[in-house]
Amino acid sequence: KIVTTPRARSKIRHWLKQRDYEENVVRGREMILKALSRAGVHLSNSEIEDGIRKHLTDFRVKTIEDLYSDIGFGTQPSSMVVARFTPPPERPVRRAKTVKTKGDKVLVLVDGMPGALTRFAQCCKPQPGEPIDGFVTQGRGISIHRAECPHLNRRISENPSSEGRLVPVSWSTDGVEHKHLGLRVICHDRTGVLRDVTDAISSMNIMIVASNSRSNPRSSQAILRFTVLIRNDPELNGLMNALREVPDVLSVTRDSRFR
Numbered sequence: 025k026i027v028t029t030p031r032a033r034s035k036i037r038h039w040l041k042q043r044d045y046e047e048n049v050v051r052g053r054e055m056i057l058k059a060l061s062r063a064g065v066h067l068s069n070s071e072i073e074d075g076i077r078k079h080l081t082d083f084r085v086k087t088i089e090d091l092y093s094d095i096g097f098g099t100q101p102s103s104m105v106v107a108r109f110t111p112p113p114e115r116p117v118r119r120a121k122t123v124k125t126k127g128d129k130v131l132v133l134v135d136g137m138p139g140a141l142t143r144f145a146q147c148c149k150p151q152p153g154e155p156i157d158g159f160v161t162q163g164r165g166i167s168i169h170r171a172e173c174p175h176l177n178r179r180i181s182e183n184p185s186s187e188g189r190l191v192p193v194s195w196s197t198d199g200v201e202h203k204h205l206g207l208r209v210i211c212h213d214r215t216g217v218l219r220d221v222t223d224a225i226s227s228m229n230i231m232i233v234a235s236n237s238r239s240n241p242r243s244s245q246a247i248l249r250f251t252v253l254i255r256n257d258p259e260l261n262g263l264m265n266a267l268r269e270v271p272d273v274l275s276v277t278r279d280s281r282f283r
Contacts, residue, residue, distance in 0.1 A: 141165030
């Protein structure tokens with residue numbers, strides 16, 4: 025709760041994981057056996073380990089013990105192992121999920137295009153109007169999360185390579201055309217400045233499709249980049265003026281490189 029940077033959290037988790045390695049191995053092995061049993065898979069320990077050994081590279085570990093440790097620590101779910109021993113269920117192909125709210129029909133757009141196979145994550149249950157992120161899953165389409173979903177952010181901080189599976193998603197109301205526009209915000213680097221800027225955007229009911237932030241310790245400044253959904257020029261001008269009113273914001277400009 026005290027540490028705020030993903031790098032620091034990752035190092036702390038790594039230390040805890042190594043400290044309790046043996047306990048995590050035992051716990052992880054038991055979790056896999058129970059999960060396989062619930063799935064109706066009954067194999068000997070040697071058969072299970074032979075099956076797992078074939079997929080170690082998929083789990084990004086070197087040994088079976090490392091995989092057990094990851095599962096016991098909570099870095100990887102036991103369901104990922106169970107999936108290697110059970111055939112994938114047949115799932116009907118669906119179009120983008122539609123949510124009705126206040127009489128309007130709202131769609132989730134994937135990279136600006138409707139019609140992609142999507143599902144709403146149950147860990148954070150995003151609601152229309154909230155900033156959202158899309159995460160490409162294996163065999164289940166694109167999972168839609170709240171932008172501040174702890175589960176998704178924890179997964180990315182623990183496995184930075186999974187960040188490449190994020191895709192731009194947004195809410196869009198039928199009949200209203202939106203444009204993806206990039207914004208570059210330079211501000212004094214302080215705790216909470218990113219939250220204040222995103223709150224200012226959300227308060228205008230403008231959707232954040234993507235974001236990126238970078239701090240410069242030498243200048244004590246932070247550069248925040250956003251891709252937002254804008255309906256027209258007056259809305260864009262109003263947003264930029266509102267962001268300039270946020271404390272410690274130094275400048276707000278269009279950013280054509282971040283779309």
